[in-house]
Amino acid sequence: MSINHACLLTGRDYTILQAKLSRALADGDSMVPALRHKLRNSVVVFGKDISPDVVTLNSRVVYRRGAGTMETRVVVDDGxxxxxxxxxxxxxxxxxxxxxxxxxxxxxxxxSNGFEVTVSVERVAYQPEAARHVGSIASPAHICPDHRDLLPDSGTIIPFERAKSKVKGQQPGTDDPDPSAA
Structure with missing residues (x-):
């Protein structure tokens, strides 16, 4: 694997790769050299500090292999x-x-076929760290413009805690009713 850029990983992603390397070494997995290379050539940053245009675990990325068409996938931990x-x-x-x-x-x-492939990142359509930074995964500011039309017409987001209805006899600040509710 040839990396032509500074590879940025969150601490969480780096730790997951370290665990995968340990398992791969024990199993004699063919991914050992690639995992070692990725870990050796990475800069680790806090999740809150990573740029929103970096691919992290659970990011939705738009990429291109060679001169092919753009593809979109969510990068996940394992199969x-x-x-x-x-x-x-x-x-x-x-x-x-x-x-x-x-x-x-x-x-x-x-x-996986043994041939060299060039891949380029065209866009990061969603990154969980960026969504957390804003404070809401459903925040329209972090939804790719191509997908904003998928949002419901109503832009109102009701916090879960406020949406709960009160139970008769419920003690303030709890979700358990008092004995008189029985």
Whole structure:
């Protein structure tokens, strides 16, 4: 894998890759060199400090392989969370390469077929760290402009705590009714 940029990882993503490397070493997995390279060539930052244009775990990324068409996938931890055609596990060469890349970065890696592939990040349509920074995953400010039309017409978001109805006899500040409710 050839990285032509500074690979940025959150502390959480770095720790997950370290655990994967430990398991891969024990299993004699072919991903060992790629995992070592990724960890050795990464800069670790706090999740709150990572730029919103960096691919982190659970980011929805728009990328291009070679001169092909753009593809969109959610980069996930492993195949357990895989949904064919929607996710890209970091247990695959492409998923591992995309993790930590920024918009505009290009990288050459050896694909699962043994051939060199160039991949470029076109856009990060969603990044969980950026959404948390704003304070709401549903915040329209962090929804890619191409997907804003999928939002409901009503822009009102009701906090869950306020939406709960009061139970007869409920003590203030609790969700348990007092004995008189029985």
């Amino acid at each position: 357990e969370w895989e949904v064919v055609g929607m996710t890209l596990p970091i247990t695959t060469p492409l998923g591992l390469v995309l993790l930590g890349m920024s918009v505009g970065d290009r990288c050459v890696y050896i694909g």
